[in-house]
Amino acid sequence: MDEPDQDSTIKEVGVRRSASASPGRGGGYQKNREIFEIRPGVKKSADPRFDELVAMGLAEYWLQVAEYLGVDQFLGMWRILDANRDQIPERGGNSGSMAPTLRPYSGYLRFQKNRFVENLAAQGVPPKEIQRRVKQQLCETISIVHIHRLSKKNKISR
Known part of the structure; x- marks a missing residue:
């Protein structure tokens, strides 16, 4: 009577199975990101308005100010600056962007x-x-x- 080869049985058990060829395409996680995720690696804010500031392309230093102050205070500051826009020089002529100056x-x-x-x-x-x-x-x-x-x-x- 032929006995099964013990070595071949051991190779087929659990993690000791022989490696199978990986599929050519498909499977795994999708590689697309959420629509509003502009800064990869940074988790979303608790306040969705902050994510809106990111999505609208606000400069990184203004985003840092908004994170530090909080969105309500940042928006309040923005409204004050906008209300005084005639006293603040514009950047680049008719671009419509305010360029407030602040000493170091x-x-x-x-x-x-x-x-x-x-x-x-x-x-x-x-x-x-x-x-x-x-x-x-x-x-x-x-x-x-x-x-x-x-x-x-x-x-x-x-």
Whole structure:
């Protein structure tokens, strides 16, 4: 009596089956994306209006602002800018796009540092101590000359 070949039986069990040829076409997941998915890899927002801002092609920096502020606040800001469009220069002539200008954020930080120095000087803090506090609390360096200039600018006497 012929016994079946044990090696051939083992090769046909479970994951040990011999690899079959994969189908030439079809099968698997569809490769098309949703219509409004413009930024692949970014999940959809909880607010569908944000997805509308993406779909209408708003610049990436405005999308970041909208994500940070929230859609309601962003749309409110947009309405304010639009209501003042006669004071905002247009970009590219008659393109209809507003081009609001905003100073660099570093300008705001410099303004705050100067107010800090002016307040310390108004309290009678000596320039060397002001220099030390600016370094310690703001992690910035400031010259004694600049401290004197800020003190005189506002007519602060010591």
